[in-house]
Amino acid sequence: MTKPGGQSIHEVNRLSWNAATAAHNSHKHDQAGFLRQGGSTLFPEEIDLLGEVSGRRLLHLQCNAGQDTLSLASRGATVTGIDISDEAIRFARQLSTESGIPATFDRTDLYDWLEAPPDGDARFDIVFCSYGAICWLSDLERWARGVAGMLIPGGRFVTLEFHPASMMYNERLELEYSYFGNGVPQKWEDGVDDYVAASEDCLTPSGYQDGIAAFSNPHPVHEFQWHLGAILSALLNAGMHIAQFHEYPFSNGARLFENMRKEPGGRWFPPSDFPAIPLMYGIVAEKPAPG
Numbered sequence: 001m002t003k004p005g006g007q008s009i010h011e012v013n014r015l016s017w018n019a020a021t022a023a024h025n026s027h028k029h030d031q032a033g034f035l036r037q038g039g040s041t042l043f044p045e046e047i048d049l050l051g052e053v054s055g056r057r058l059l060h061l062q063c064n065a066g067q068d069t070l071s072l073a074s075r076g077a078t079v080t081g082i083d084i085s086d087e088a089i090r091f092a093r094q095l096s097t098e099s100g101i102p103a104t105f106d107r108t109d110l111y112d113w114l115e116a117p118p119d120g121d122a123r124f125d126i127v128f129c130s131y132g133a134i135c136w137l138s139d140l141e142r143w144a145r146g147v148a149g150m151l152i153p154g155g156r157f158v159t160l161e162f163h164p165a166s167m168m169y170n171e172r173l174e175l176e177y178s179y180f181g182n183g184v185p186q187k188w189e190d191g192v193d194d195y196v197a198a199s200e201d202c203l204t205p206s207g208y209q210d211g212i213a214a215f216s217n218p219h220p221v222h223e224f225q226w227h228l229g230a231i232l233s234a235l236l237n238a239g240m241h242i243a244q245f246h247e248y249p250f251s252n253g254a255r256l257f258e259n260m261r262k263e264p265g266g267r268w269f270p271p272s273d274f275p276a277i278p279l280m281y282g283i284v285a286e287k288p289a290p291g
C-alpha cells in the first residue's frame with residue numbers, strides 16, 4: 001500500500017537528514033580513533049538479536065553515518081550499508097577510510113536498491129536496521145518483500161527499533177498521537193532534530209563535544225507511524241517466519257522525552273512515577289529454507 005506522497009517525499013526527507021547528520025556528527029569526538037581502537041556503537045540488545053555475525057554477509061539498511069555498520073564489520077561481518085542521505089554516506093566512507101575498517105556504502109533510496117541492487121546476484125545472511133529506521137518507510141509491504149528478496153534461504157532479518165507506542169506521546173510524555181497511523185505521512189516542519197545533543201553523552205560513546213549549537217533544521221520531514229501489527233504482517237506476507245519478538249521498557253541512547261530518567265548503559269526510562277510503557281521492540285524474522 002503506497003500512501004499519499006509515496007516515494008517522492010523520501011527526497012524531502014533526504015534534505016532534512018543531510019542537515020541533521022552534520023549536526024549529529026559535530027558532537028561526536030574522534031570517531032575514527034574510537035573505532036580503530038576497537039570501540040563499538042552497538043548496544044547489547046541488538047548484539048543479542050543479531051547473534052554471530054563473524055563471516056556473515058550483512059546488509060545494513062538506513063545505516064546513517066556508518067558507525068554501527070563499521071562496528072558490525074569490526075565483529076567480523078562483511079557489511080554493506082545503504083542510506084538516502086548524501087552527508088551520511090559521505091561521512092561513512094570517510095570514517096571507514098580513517099578507521100581502517102572496510103565496508104561498502106551506497107547512497108540510495110532503499111526501495112530502489114532493494115529492487116535493483118548494483119550487484120544483482122548479491123544475497124545476504126542478515127538484513128539489519130535499527131533505532132528509527134521503519135518510521136521513514138512509505139510502503140511497508142514493498143519494503144518487506146525487498147528485505148526477503150535480499151536474504152539467502154535461512155537468512156535473517158533483524159531489527160531493534162523504537163516502539164510505535166512511544167510515538168503516541170509528545171516531548172513532555174503527554175498522550176497526544178494515535179497509535180494507528182496507517183502509513184499516512186506526518187509532516188514535521190522543524191525537520192529531524194538534534195537528538196544527539198538532547199541525549200547528553202548517551203549517543204556519543206567516543207566522547208561528547210559541543211559542536212553545532214542550537215541546531216535548527218531548515219528542511220521539513222515526513223514520518224510514518226506504523227503499528228506493530230502492520231510491521232509483523234508485512235514480514236509474514238513476504239514469506240518470513242517470526243523467530244523472536246521482544247519489547248523493552250527503556251530506550252537505548254536516545255532521550256525520547258524531556259523528563260526521562262537516565263540509567264547506566266545509556267538507557268533512558270520514563271520518570272519513576274510514570275507507568276512502564278514499551279519504548280523499544282526487537283524482531284528476528286527468518287526466510288525459510290526450501291524443504
Ligand SMILES: C[S@@+](CC[C@H](N)C(=O)[O-])C[C@H]1O[C@@H](n2cnc3c(N)ncnc32)[C@H](O)[C@@H]1O
Nearest residue numbers: 010017062064068083084085109110130132136
Ligand atoms: C535514525 S537514522 C538510523 C540510524 C542508524 N540506526 C544508525 O546506524 O546510525 C534513519 C536513517 O534513515 C535514512 N533514510 C530515511 N529514508 C530513507 C530511504 N527511503 N532510503 C534509505 N535511507 C533512508 C536517513 O537518511 C537516516 O540516516
